[in-house]
């Protein structure tokens with residue numbers, strides 16, 4: 001569709017540029033392009049197919065001749081093969097046009113109206129090579145059917161003949177179209193390559209920022225800003241160091257293909273997330289796995305459920321992969337279970353391969369997570385529940401402190417020291433200095449002993 005429109009555009013361009021290439025009594029320079037176009041449409045719509053009835057090329061508006069020529073060339077020569085060619089008595093012998101002549105001469109045309117032969121190429125271009133020559137096959141009718149074949153060959157003549165010049169002009173006119181079509185194709189190929197380079201640069205920037213966990217945007221992204229967002233600065237950096245990138249990004253990209261809109265960036269980020277998730281799932285394959293689930297509230301006070309997959313690879317290494325955050329509208333155990341189910345089905349995971357589940361249960365969702373544990377266990381008995389070890393340690397220490405006054409005072413003192421020292425840079429320096437001295441003394445003592 002795009003190509004088709006371009007072609008039309010180019011044809012329009014040709015029409016405009018061909019004005020003034022010849023003189024005509026019909027030219028009206030004050031005519032607007034739209035009225036000129038409608039006049040051309042009118043002319044092209046009323047072209048006579050029968051060569052005996054056609055308007056002479058010289059009588060057409062100079063600006064329209066090439067369009068008329070193209071139209072006739074697209075239709076091809078008028079060769080009514082099925083016609084009942086009339087018999088004429090010539091010097092006592094009945095003669096008529098032989099349709100087999102069409103097979104040998106691709107330029108040959110026959111007028112039913114005049115019962116005469118014509119030449120398409122000479123009709124179209126003879127005016128360009130006006131010289132003393134026979135008007136046969138163009139203006140005057142040719143109907144000497146005796147030795148017709150020989151006469152047609154004579155019409156073609158040597159290389160420099162009017163007919164051959166007209167034929168060459170025809171080829172050039174059609175090649176001009178082909179050339180322009182190729183140029184348009186080449187142009188769209190270049191545009192495609194440029195777009196690909198621009199997209200690749202955008203993906204590189206996105207991947208880098210995601211890998212480093214950096215923000216994409218900042219408060220001032222305007223052109224006058226001394227420090228635009230990370231994304232724009234990184235893209236500028238790439239452009240400054242790669243001519244191919246510089247030619248197709250930022251201000252050098254087409255207005256609607258800069259790929260700088262936030263929705264485009266989000267789309268690229270989402271694509272990266274999907275690719276990453278696919279890679280994680282490829283690593284997991286059909287191994288047994290466990291899930292670790294935690295809930296948190298983000299800065300917008302939206303409840304989020306974070307999930308980690310844990311499995312053992314072929315080398316015996318424990319692999320833990322964070323697989324995403326899911327916004328949950330309510331925190332009941334059944335909606336948590338629904339979110340997990342959705343994640344499983346979206347990534348082709350089967351609960352039959354689930355061998356463990358772990359939550360911290362420290363939050364106010366303890367009962368919901370306990371409920372979730374029960375729901376999952378009902379579906380998969382082997383999904384053993386393991387309480388978060390860090391949280392278990394914390395629970396054990398709290399319980400112990402409540403029973404033993406020495407341990408309680410130790411943690412109270414440790415807490416005070418950490419708070420007191422941590423709050424002051426001076427105190428931190430003092431503490432580090434003291435630790436360093438102690439370490440030096442220890443090393444010296446070790447050396448004395450081993451020495």
Ligand SMILES: [Zn+2]
Pocket residue numbers: 107119120121122123137155162163166
């Ligand atoms: Zn000819």
